[in-house]
Amino acid sequence: MRKSYGSACRWGIRAATWMSALVLAGCGGGGGSGGVAGDGTLRVAMTDAPSCYEHVFVTVEKVRVHTSAGAGDNDAGWRDLTLAAPRRVDLLGLTNGVLEELGSTALPAGDYSQVRLVLAENSVQQPLANAVQPIGGTLTPLRTPSAQQSGLKLQVHFSVEAGKQADLVLDFDACKSVVAAGNSGSFVLKPVVSVTPRFVTSIQGFVTTTMTLTATSVSAQKDGAIVRSTVPDASGKFVLSFLPEDTYTLVITSDGRAAGVVSGVPVSLAASVTSVNSAAAPIVLPTSPMGTVTGTVTANANPLGDATVRALQVVGADTVQVAATPVDVELATYTLRLPTAAPVRAPFSATGLSFAAQAAAAGKYTLSASTPDRLALTRALDLGSAPASTVNFAY
Known part of the structure; x- marks a missing residue:
């Protein structure tokens, strides 16, 4: 099962040609999409992180924009991008780098x-307007939070200049956003999306097609936090797009394989594309037994259904996230499968990658549990000595 983790305060949707159906209206309605003197243009597009499901459907009504981070539902000043029909x-x-244009206004x-x-x-008319299909399962309605009535709040900061265009990319994390609800067989939608400028940059490369590609994830990370993640295509190619200029740690994970790390991968607007390897020399991760860790996250013995548990590993000089999962929204239980073999690491080089096993890190992790309003709790884990472990977190 693929797992991915994104930064906090993210919520979103995907669209194909939505914004051709969008019109700009001031608070209370009215107005058209044509600009006036002093207007700029906002262009919005959507991409997606790896998912743990076969399908996740959502039905979108509108996007709202405000100059104030603290504006309430009924405050003046909202500008609504309303779809002509949901x-x-x-x-x-x-x-894998695919971008859907939401349009501009x-x-x-x-x-x-x-x-x-x-x-x-x-x-009643559309019982599956928002729905999920688990792998090997059937399409199931998604329970949606009441916050969707007014739209879930995203704190973003962007400027629109007169006569110029501002670009935003919404990066949806479907795996983290759809959470099991106890033993009921139902799922809850807790939408998670990051909002970033549209940088014309990417990290590209190839993994071997001998791995299970649908269970493989590639991410660009900073200090153990995922900035962008994706899955390779059928040829093994991966593309991590829209990255701010910086130096990243590339992390490759796959079920039944040790983790792979490429350190010091540069991204710049000048270079645009950073290629880590070619199709002729794909990244091959060593096979590995998989350990399992399970547990709960509670506060005063009550389940914390909004918690996330991450598995971090020190690989050479890099701390990386190997896996993460939201807890069950009702039981606050979690399960993570993690490799017990030594991860491999290579410094970035334009002339080729040379991986070396990091024996000291084999099976050793730091688990981190957090919620939106609590500091993270951490626990050490050694799956080498206990490949089936239980780690509970209690606030």
Whole structure:
């Protein structure tokens, strides 16, 4: 099963040609998409992180934008991007660098600090407006939070200049956003999306097709946090797009394989594309037994259904995230499968990658549990000595 983790305060949707159906309206309605003197343009697109499901469907009604991060639902100043009709889309076609254009619209020039995304509710007429299909399972309605009535709040900071275009990319994390709800067989939608400028940059490369590609994840990380993640395509190619200029740690994970790390991968606007390897020399991860860790996250013995558990590993000089999962929303239980063999590491080199096993890290992890309003709790884990372990977290 693929797992991915994204930064906090993320919420989103995917669309194919939505914004051709969007019109710009001021608070209370009215207005058209044509600009006036002093207007700039906001262009929005969508991409997706790896998912743990076969399909995730959402139905989008509108996108709201405000200059104030603290603006309430009924405050003046909202600019609404309203779809002509609610649009139901599958979120899982946007991995590996694929970008869906949501379109563009005029906005008054200025600084903006809040975006809200509003989904339609499941109804008698459309019981599967928002739905998930687990791997090997059937399409199941998603329970959606009440916050979707007004749109879940995203803190973002972007500027629209008169006569110029501002670009945003919404990176949806379907795996973290759809959470099991106890033993009921139902799922809850807790939407998670990052909002970033559209940088014309990418890290590209290839993994071997002898690995199970559908269970393989590639991520660009900073200090153990994922900035962008994807899955390789059928040829083993992966593309991590829209990255800010910086130096990243590339992390490759796959079920039944040790983790692979490429350190010091540079990304710059000048170079645009950073290629880590070619199809002729794909990255091959060593095979590995998989250990399992299970547990719960509680506060005063009560389940914390909004918690996330991450597995971090020190690989050479890099701390990387190998896996992560949201807990069950009702039971606050979690399960992670982690490799017990030594991870491999290579410094980035334009002339080729040379991986070496990091024996000291074999089976050793730091588990981190956190919620949006609590500091992280950490626990050491050695799957080499106990390949089936239980680690509980209690606040």
